[in-house]
Amino acid sequence: MMRRTQPSMRPSPSTARRASNGALRAVDAERDGANAEPFGDVSEPVIPDRADPEHGLNGRHAKRVASDTPHEPLSPDDPLAPLPFNPYKGNRGLTRAWHAMKNSLAGFRVAIREESAFRQELTLAAILVPCALLVPVEPVARVLLLGSVLLVLIVELLNSSVEAAIDRISLERHELSRRAKDLGSAAVMVTLGMCVMTWLLIVGPLVVHWIDAWG
Structure with a gap:
C-alpha cells in the first residue's frame, strides 16, 4: 500500500523575498508619514496660461480666472506703479518743441x-567766446x-536747478540739503578748473x- 505524500507547506524563496520586501516598504512608508510636515502636501492651485486638456481649462477660461485673481495695490514707491498724470506732458511734435523753447528762455531769464x-x-563767457573764435588755433x-x-x-544751470528744488522742499537747515548744494558747487568748481586748464594749455x-615777438 503506497503512502500518499502531502505537499510541503514551506514557502518558496521567491515568495519569502517578496514578503520581506513588502514589509520593508510598509515600514518605510510609516516612517515617512511620521516625519512628514503637517502642511507639506498643500500647494497653490496652478492657473494654466494656455489650453490644458488635463485640467479641462481652455485659454479663455484661464485668462478669466487669472483676471479675477485679486492683486495687491502698488505703493507709490513701487517702480512699477504708474506715474501721476502730468498735464504738461501732453504736447507732441512742433507744439512740444515750441513750449520747450519758451521754457528754456524762461529758465535763462530766471x-x-x-x-x-x-x-x-x-560775463566771462561773453569775453572768452569771441577770443576762442579769433585765436589762430586748429579747429579741434x-x-x-x-x-x-x-x-x-x-x-552752473544744473547746480542752480538743484538748489531751487531743495529750497522748494524745505528752507530749514539740514545735513542732506547742505550736502547736495555743496556737491553742486564742487561740480562747478571742477568745471571751472577744467576750463582754466584748457585755455592755459592751448592759448x-x-x-x-x-x-x-613783441619784446
Whole structure:
C-alpha cells in the first residue's frame, strides 16, 4: 500500500523575498508619514496660461480666472506703479518743441535775474567766446576752448536747478540739503578748473610767443 505524500507547506524563496520586501516598504512608508510636515502636501492651485486638456481649462477660461485673481495695490514707491498724470506732458511734435523753447528762455531769464554766479560766468563767457573764435588755433582746439566755456554755464544751470528744488522742499537747515548744494558747487568748481586748464594749455603758448615777438 503506497503512502500518499502531502505537499510541503514551506514557502518558496521567491515568495519569502517578496514578503520581506513588502514589509520593508510598509515600514518605510510609516516612517515617512511620521516625519512628514503637517502642511507639506498643500500647494497653490496652478492657473494654466494656455489650453490644458488635463485640467479641462481652455485659454479663455484661464485668462478669466487669472483676471479675477485679486492683486495687491502698488505703493507709490513701487517702480512699477504708474506715474501721476502730468498735464504738461501732453504736447507732441512742433507744439512740444515750441513750449520747450519758451521754457528754456524762461529758465535763462530766471538764472540771469536770480543767480549772481551765473551772471558772472556769463560775463566771462561773453569775453572768452569771441577770443576762442579769433585765436589762430586748429579747429579741434577751437572746439575745446568753446566747449570748456559752455560747459561751465551748463553745470552752473544744473547746480542752480538743484538748489531751487531743495529750497522748494524745505528752507530749514539740514545735513542732506547742505550736502547736495555743496556737491553742486564742487561740480562747478571742477568745471571751472577744467576750463582754466584748457585755455592755459592751448592759448598759453601762443601768448608767450606773442610776448617774445613783441619784446
